[in-house]
Amino acid sequence: MPKKPFVNRLNDLSPKEWIKFQKSWFIHNPPPRRKDVLVHPAKYPETLAQEFIEFFTKRGQVVFDPMVGTGSTLVAALRCGRHAYGIELNSTYAAIATQIVEDERDKLGNQATGVITRVIHADATHLKQMFRQQDIPAIDYVITSPPYWDMLHARGAKTQRKRRASSQLDVVYSDDPNDLGNVEDYDQFIQKLSRVYEALQPNLKPKAYLTIIVKNVKKGGVIYPLAWDLARQLGKIYTLKDEKIWVQDNQRLSPFGMGSAWVSNTFHHYCLQFRND
Secondary structure, three states, rough: OOOOOOOOOOOOOOOOHHHOOOOOEEEOOOOOOOOHOOOOOOOOOOOHHHHHHHHHHOOOOOOEEOOOOOOOHHHHHHHHOOOOEEEOOOOOOOHHHHHHHHHHHHHHHHHOOOEEEEEEEHHHHHHHHHHHHHHOOOEEEEOOOOOOOHHOOOOHHHHHHHHOOOOOOOOOOOOOOOOHHHHHOOHHHHHHHHHHHHHHHEEEEEEEEEEEEEEEEEOOOOOEEHHHHHHHHHOOOEEEEEEEEOOOOOOOOOOOOOOOOOOOOOOOEEEEEOOOO
């Protein structure tokens, strides 16, 4: 019998490219950040976002990020011909994201013609009202990286000490009480964050995927399983299909607890894959 042709209903990748993405872990060391986005304390790389967008969508489909920061998701989507919408609470970051996306559009030239990208300055905790007010089509894919609880407020982090030494760099996302990165109570944070993603459900197409890039966090000598708790909570609304572990292997090791206690250098993130079944 003749071999059945490969039919790809999910993306535009070849079988070889598909198989490569299916590995449950990957190493991705981000390229240097543009100077105009250094102000943001926790940007995630557009190069990483593009790999996920290309797997979970086809050209011309719609990508959404409810916490878009300085625009990584939108830049990634623009580069691979997907329409994209992003919500950002911080007006400064929203303005930076808008400029960065326009710069990328100019760089891409004709390749970006007809591709829609929109940065919306709004509060992601009010998504239901926002979707009624904004002209956003049904969503094919969501990719986002939320605040890792309130860990940017931790004074002991080496990277945070460096940022505090500069008056030009933000240490936290904002001082807005509506900013989820400022919620001190862990259980309250999980509930508020989960509600953001739950509110997306009516606007997601059937079988659409949602990727949340997150990390378990350490605070006061205790590990808080943020990724696992979020997966458990959202598993009540969506189907938790899988995870990919993003490893950064170019980070410098620090001798935490040396000689007295086990404290890991944590250089991995969880890319949780949900589906709107």
